Amino acid sequence: MDFESYRGELVAYCYRMLGSFHEAEDLVQETMLRAWKARDRYDPSRASVRTWLYRIATNVCLTALEGRARRPLPSGLGAPGEDPGTPLVPAADIPWLQPFPDTRYDMEARADMRLALVVALQRLPARQRAVLVLREVLQFSAVEVADQLDTTVPAVNSTLQRARAALTDVGDDEAIVEPEDPGAREVVDRYLRAFEAADVPALVRLLADAVVLEMPPVPLWFSGAGHYGAFMRRVFELRGTDWALRRLTANGQPALAAFAAAPEGDRRLHSLQVLTVTGGRVTRNVVFTDPQVLDTFDLPRRISAN
16 A cells, blocks of 8 residues: 555645644654554445545544644744844743745645645634644535545534634735746845845835744744834844845745844844735745754755855
């Protein structure tokens, strides 16, 4: 039985459920182990291998989520900050949402991996989360989901309706463009050039008026182009103006790896910026600085200054 060909999509599923790439990989490994041990009991007349694996993965995820706090981003925890000079103190006790490194697994579509949706999913009860992803994202039938969750078709339909109602504020998927969209690429390229030039006015011109900037594991976040610009001035004052950025993608969104000048003369990996581009403007930037998160993107820790 070929389990390995399903690993990538199962990791993506467990990531949507848990909001953690590291945990998703661990849970898929547990899923594969359980499937291997139960392979003699698999009945192909009841379900395909794929449906059967998702049943196992769903149970693994639901068990893992028992008693767990949701994984948020800073904007989900309180009001935005007003002072760009506020100390940046990480909150290590919060299980922050992690980004998904697109290049780690070969998947055709990632529109349903975007950070806004994954954050919103974390607000749902675990079973609602599972039903929504299995039905709406993975396109399993109500009968298949009922079997995967040991419940009834009417219960699945009712749970799906409640989950949909809870996510009405996620936003319009059509408005958010893909990373390779020419307009999005132009915006990101201009942002990259402005950042490397430490040109705050040029950065601000690329922002939506209500842009959001957040920086897990720091719980502080800012809203509005003015606050964003003021914070970036502080960054360049504190960390200098010698930066190099590299393009990549995360969660099916454009992303930038930022390298700051180091005393040794080269540049050191500083952060990963995951951008949301809507209507030709940057509407959100989630900046991840946790070294464990950065490691999942297989980025070099240092690059040459030349």
